[in-house]
Amino acid sequence: MSGFVPVRINQFVKQYLRNNTDADGDTVRAAVEDALAAWRQGVRCACGNALWVAGSAVAGYGCFRCITGTAEPDGDPEIDAACEGFFFDADNTEDRFAQVSEIIKKHPRDYRERLEEAGFEWQEDEYDLLFEEEGREERAAVPETDNQRRLIRFLDAGGPVSRQILDAYLEERYSETSNVPLIRKYFKRANPNLKAILLKGLAGNPTDLDLLDDLSYFSEFDCMLGELIHFYTDACLKESDMERFSLLAQDFHLNTFDQGYDALHELTTLFQSGTKGAVVQHLSETIDDFEGAEDIPF
Ligand SMILES: [Zn+2]
Incomplete structure (x- = not known):
């Protein structure tokens, strides 16, 4: 297998702390979020390649090649939101919402799976919220006709x-x-x-x-x-x-x-x-x- 493995920010921070016990979780998280924001704004490595967000968080802005000296990632982690094609285009929020609401309308029962098929990845807390919300709706539902x-x-x-x-x-x-x-x-x-x-x-x-x-x-x-x-x-x-x-x-x-x-x-x-x-x-x-x-x- 070659290429990046998409990981959530939480997973990445947890994993990083396991290997670097003296690092501070909040600092690492802030650094990842900063690198992700830079990536979203189109900041690039000095060589012109796209940023490797996970690496940039701990090594300063750079692409995978410049940070590691290796040509291609091989199972290395990358923040899922920065994995092209994995997430909806974060720059185009309107399209993303239109797509989500279209899917929910067409598949009211199994929209969660359909959204995942369309490349939408749930953050854990979103998933919990949705699950709770479904449960609340179900408990409140009574026959109306x-x-x-x-x-x-x-x-x-x-x-x-x-x-x-x-x-x-x-x-x-x-x-x-x-x-x-x-x-x-x-x-x-x-x-x-x-x-x-x-x-x-x-x-x-x-x-x-x-x-x-x-x-x-x-x-x-x-x-x-x-x-x-x-x-x-x-x-x-x-x-x-x-x-x-x-x-x-x-x-x-x-x-x-x-x-x-x-x-x-x-x-x-x-x-x-x-x-x-x-x-x-x-x-x-x-x-x-x-x-x-x-x-x-x-
Ligand atoms: Zn570079």
């Missing part, structure tokens, strides 16, 4: 999933004014009645991308990887529209990969030829590229 009341009554009491209940869920899911924290609470508790609704929906419409996505979210709070794989595989077998098949295969991959499953590999085995085989082949190639790009150290 007849539809929500019907749905919550079922989620709390259970019973057979009627068409009416499934419709109530779908109406809430696609509503512009959906009560997201109210429903999210039941996802987080892995509520079995909620799962029954999702399974009922999938029984009638096994290739529904949104319901499968919901089931994936549910599975984050429940141990059911095998079941999820079964539903996605079944959907991939049944779907005849190639565009939708491609979306299914991508979701299958994204929603199971973190749990250690290689959906594209399994699909390659399942569809060895034909149009579906070609779609899977193409996805394996492009998604591998994407993951390769993510691995490049900054």
Whole structure:
């Protein structure tokens, strides 16, 4: 591995103090923040290269080469905010906020992950704040419409999933004014009645991308990887529209990969030829590229 390893300021200071026991934490932190501010303002090394923020904090402004005498970093730390492409462009706050709010609007349930995919990295305290805020929203959430009341009554009491209940869920899911924290609470508790609704929906419409996505979210709070794989595989077998098949295969991959499953590999085995085989082949190639790009150290 070569290149920089992005580290948070906190991590960097902690690590530095471990190796330099006589250094003062506040001084080191201030020096890092100063070097980062200089980097943001476009200050460069005397040789013209960009500053190495982590090194500049302890050795004075300079690029990696001038500070270390080594041509290329090789696993050396760099402050994450100064890792190009890792953070949103800090100079362009407006764009950054527009991007963040767009993502939150489109993915109200899993925006944290989506933001991370887009290169946003949470500071630990931001993450805690957000988690607390979500919890507060969920505790305060109460049903506000007849539809929500019907749905919550079922989620709390259970019973057979009627068409009416499934419709109530779908109406809430696609509503512009959906009560997201109210429903999210039941996802987080892995509520079995909620799962029954999702399974009922999938029984009638096994290739529904949104319901499968919901089931994936549910599975984050429940141990059911095998079941999820079964539903996605079944959907991939049944779907005849190639565009939708491609979306299914991508979701299958994204929603199971973190749990250690290689959906594209399994699909390659399942569809060895034909149009579906070609779609899977193409996805394996492009998604591998994407993951390769993510691995490049900054
Ligand atoms: Zn230099």
